[in-house]
Amino acid sequence: MKTYLIEIKLNKELKEVEVTAQETLLEILRNKLGAIDVKDGCGKGDCGACAVLLDGKAVNSCLTLALQANGKEVTTLRGIGNEKNPHPIQNSFVKHGAVQCGFCTAGMVVIAKAFLNQNQNPSRQEIREAISGNLCRCTGYEKIIDAIQNMALESKS
Ligand code: FES
Ligand code: FES
Structure with missing residues (x-):
């Protein structure tokens, strides 16, 4: 299957990742970039558990293609705050x-x-x-x- 190399800034760190045209942002965040703080709930836009900020705007990552995040800033829960430094x-x-x-x-x-x-x-x-x-x-x-x-x-x- 054809893949594309995309670049995203994940919680302020630059990441490069190979994605297919079908993969969602949720899939690559959890499965390829280790961002398991992004929750996989319904996988079809009904629950909001997978929300992330894409260039500051909240989106459901299960409804966003990974390719749509190319060149953008993605902020997950951990980018907002963590156990040591909660928001x-x-x-x-x-x-x-x-x-x-x-x-x-x-x-x-x-x-x-x-x-x-x-x-x-x-x-x-x-x-x-x-x-x-x-x-x-x-x-x-x-x-x-x-x-x-x-x-x-x-x-x-
Ligand atoms: S996982 Fe439910 S809206 Fe994305
Ligand atoms: S679903 Fe359990 S705290 Fe909201």
Whole structure:
């Protein structure tokens, strides 16, 4: 099968990787670049667990072809924050009990980051709309909304 050499900046590190025309960004991130912090949920755009930032814009990586990321910057959960150096959004999720099984958390944090970059003073309804493509089976969403709203409030204080 024909392959193409693409270059992406993954969490600020330049990577070159051979991809086929059919491979998704999710597949190459997890299987070829070791980015298992990107979650493989439904694989068809329904759950939002696989969200990453592509040049700062949130996308579902299962619906994005690897070729579409060529020459672009990809930020995953780990590029936002990690165990040693968590992002305030991650701290807010922990503080507000917004992490239960964790299935949705990577995608939720990525979406929250992209959203808060655009809207520093969101209403609960705006947050609801922002996370409407992300499924959470555990929290009933209210704790996630609390976490995102409080993060916005705290960053203003
Ligand atoms: S794995 Fe991509 S939206 Fe569910
Ligand atoms: S914390 Fe379990 S799916 Fe959201």
